[in-house]
Amino acid sequence: MHPSIADQATDQLGGPLSVLVRQKRDHVKLAALMERLRGTDGEVQARILLEIYRLVFPHAFAEESVLWPVMRRVLPDGDALTLQVEQEHQEVNGLVKTLDGLPAGSPGRAGVLARLTEVLDEDVRDEEDALFPRLQERISRRELQVLGVLWELVRRIAPTRAHPVVARRPPGNVVAALPLSALDRGRDLVDRALPGAPGRMAPVLHRIGSVLERTSNAVERLPVMRSGEDPSTRTSAGRHPVPWRKPPVKPDGKERP
Numbered sequence: 001m002h003p004s005i006a007d008q009a010t011d012q013l014g015g016p017l018s019v020l021v022r023q024k025r026d027h028v029k030l031a032a033l034m035e036r037l038r039g040t041d042g043e044v045q046a047r048i049l050l051e052i053y054r055l056v057f058p059h060a061f062a063e064e065s066v067l068w069p070v071m072r073r074v075l076p077d078g079d080a081l082t083l084q085v086e087q088e089h090q091e092v093n094g095l096v097k098t099l100d101g102l103p104a105g106s107p108g109r110a111g112v113l114a115r116l117t118e119v120l121d122e123d124v125r126d127e128e129d130a131l132f133p134r135l136q137e138r139i140s141r142r143e144l145q146v147l148g149v150l151w152e153l154v155r156r157i158a159p160t161r162a163h164p165v166v167a168r169r170p171p172g173n174v175v176a177a178l179p180l181s182a183l184d185r186g187r188d189l190v191d192r193a194l195p196g197a198p199g200r201m202a203p204v205l206h207r208i209g210s211v212l213e214r215t216s217n218a219v220e221r222l223p224v225m226r227s228g229e230d231p232s233t234r235t236s237a238g239r240h241p242v243p244w245r246k247p248p249v250k251p252d253g254k255e256r257p
């Protein structure tokens with residue numbers, strides 16, 4: 001099997017257009033943001049979290065709608081492999097929704113935040129060390145480049161916020177993409193305008209923001225948005241240990257069960 005994509009150079013990964021190069025670039029950005037997040041609180045923490053969400057949600061959405069269907073077609077065990085990362089993405093969506101409801105300083109917030117960074121880290125390791133080297137074995141350099149362009153296109157128009165109710169698989173997530181992306185990006189514009197807005201405009205912006213949020217909540221609950229989902233995606237709390245990942249090591253040097 002190929003080594004982890006973390007240990008391969010751009011040319012080995014298929015050149016600058018390759019989906020593997022683009023994935024690795026985003027994963028490096030995420031690691032830097034998580035490093036900046038460590039030990040922060042209040043406004044600073046909220047700003048870095050927002051940057052993390054804007055990076056990971058479109059990234060994961062494009063994985064679910066472009067890359068995982070290809071993995072399921074080309075690998076005999078593609079279904080089990082992609083189900084594992086879909087469960088991780090689902091847990092991230094749920095944790096972010098929970099975090100949104102926990103104001104700074106509230107009990108439990110630190111634990112949810114710690115779990116969020118842990119799952120994001122696990123997701124990157126699973127993709128770089130197990131899934132992508134397997135994909136590399138099965139598809140050509142040219143196909144990696146075509147997938148790279150497709151993945152990038154979808155990433156640029158994908159939703160930018162947590163949507164735990166929506167399916168992690170097509171067709172549900174594909175149907176959800178356009179309306180949720182428009183609503184999320186509208187809310188992003190409002191959020192960006194709010195800090196510098198004149199006093200009279202602030203209540204108007206807040207009202208627009210909450211209308212967009214309510215519309216988004218209603219849209220994601222349409223039954224069609226759940227179609228294609230594997231029922232076990234939502235049971236991530238009881239996820240089985242994955243065969244390719246080593247158990248984490250405790251401070252005393254023993255492996256955690």
Ligand SMILES: [Fe+2]
Nearest residue numbers: 023059063127
């Ligand atoms: Fe990724």
Ligand SMILES: [Fe+2]
Nearest residue numbers: 060063085123
């Ligand atoms: Fe991912």
